[in-house]
Amino acid sequence: MNNYKYRITDELIKKKLKGKGAVLIEGPKWCGKTTSAEQIAKSILYLAKPDEVKQNLLLADLNPSLLLEGETPRLIDEWQVAPKLWDAIRFEVDHRNMEGQFILTGSSVPADQAEILHTGTGRFAWILMRPMSLFESGESNGSVSLKSLLDHPQQIVGMNLLDINKIAFLVCRGGWPRATFLEDEIALEQAYDYYDAIVKSDISRVDGVKRDSERVKQLMRAYARNQGQSVSYEKLKQDMISNDNDSLDSDTILSYVRALKKIFVVDETPAWNPNLRSKAAIRMSDIRYFIDPSIGVAALGVGPNDLIKDLNTFGFLFESLCMRDLKVYAQALNGNVYHYRDNTGLECDAVIHLRNGSYGLIEIKLGGDSLIEEGAASLIKLRDNIDSTKMNRPSFMMVLIGVGKYAYQREDGVYVVPIGCLRN
Incomplete structure (x- = not known):
């Protein structure tokens, strides 16, 4: 080709x-x-x-x-x-x-x-196989290697060329290979076409069960609104009920989600269960994501300008983009991506864990000094809570950001890396 x-x-x-x-x-x-x-x-x-x-x-x-x-x-x-x-x-x-x-x-x-x-x-x-990561599509310059971070580098150097407008565009365009060759306006339509195919055809054709297209839309909107969270099927149902005059039960929601999994539309992230010094109870529910952030964009009916005006929604969808890329990179390194949540409120958006036992802790933030500080503090707190007599210390801690000019290491050892610099 x-x-x-x-x-x-x-x-x-x-x-x-x-x-x-x-x-x-x-x-x-x-x-x-x-x-x-x-x-x-x-x-x-x-x-x-x-x-x-x-x-x-x-x-x-x-x-x-x-x-x-x-x-x-x-x-x-x-x-x-x-x-x-x-x-x-x-x-x-x-x-x-x-x-x-x-x-x-x-x-x-x-x-x-x-x-x-x-x-x-x-x-x-x-x-x-997931949609393209930013490194594969050419938007990340790949100046920071995830493999190198796991191998304990002394320092990193990288310059990010992506600004907030470009990040918003990439979240909405997604990693669909054909879209990367198209003009921006046409490229943005590809995710909507994909979404329409799911709603009108694919979710019913996968197992021959006819499903109501409006309910599929409602479920996907509810899923999009709850990306990055460990919400139950009951919560998804409640999110849908306000837009559905008919009764709904959790089994119906479950059957629809299972159908979406069969066509690889959702890509949930399991929990990580480390050895801890404290007696905190780890929350083991999966975190909900679409396999590409653009599916959530289409489900919500928004575009790049809408994200710029709504940074809260932008943040969740950016997290979905980062999780897609991290899963692509981790797979190449014989690793998996997990999340961490406990009953004290301590969390970590992504844990890259390799077969050899090495792992890295990652917090995802759209950008800004205060959010970077918040992410770094959370990572250090989790690191200090891990029982290093029973498992290795983390190979690295990283705040993965969208907006920021440079990749660098802070004095506390935490790396700050723009997604536009990262590769496997």
């Missing part, structure tokens, strides 16, 4: 192919799964190609091995259209006894799991 932009996931796909017979790349529509896989694959089967889909489904039933013939790694695009292929691929992997045979892409979980007999354990590797 002309003008292909490198994805951090590219190297992860290649790495996984060296150790497994098949790699499944999952993620929301339009995030670039197929395009990335096309760069690596040696042959391709587009299962959902309109003039071939009926034939492909017939062959998947009668003779699936024919669909799997081709130079390897062979890309099976939108594999969930024919779930029976899963077991056929597993069988081929076993009998070929070679790594790197297949790449599968999927923008939803198969509606009929009963057609899959085996889990794929030992044969498949799973990768969740």
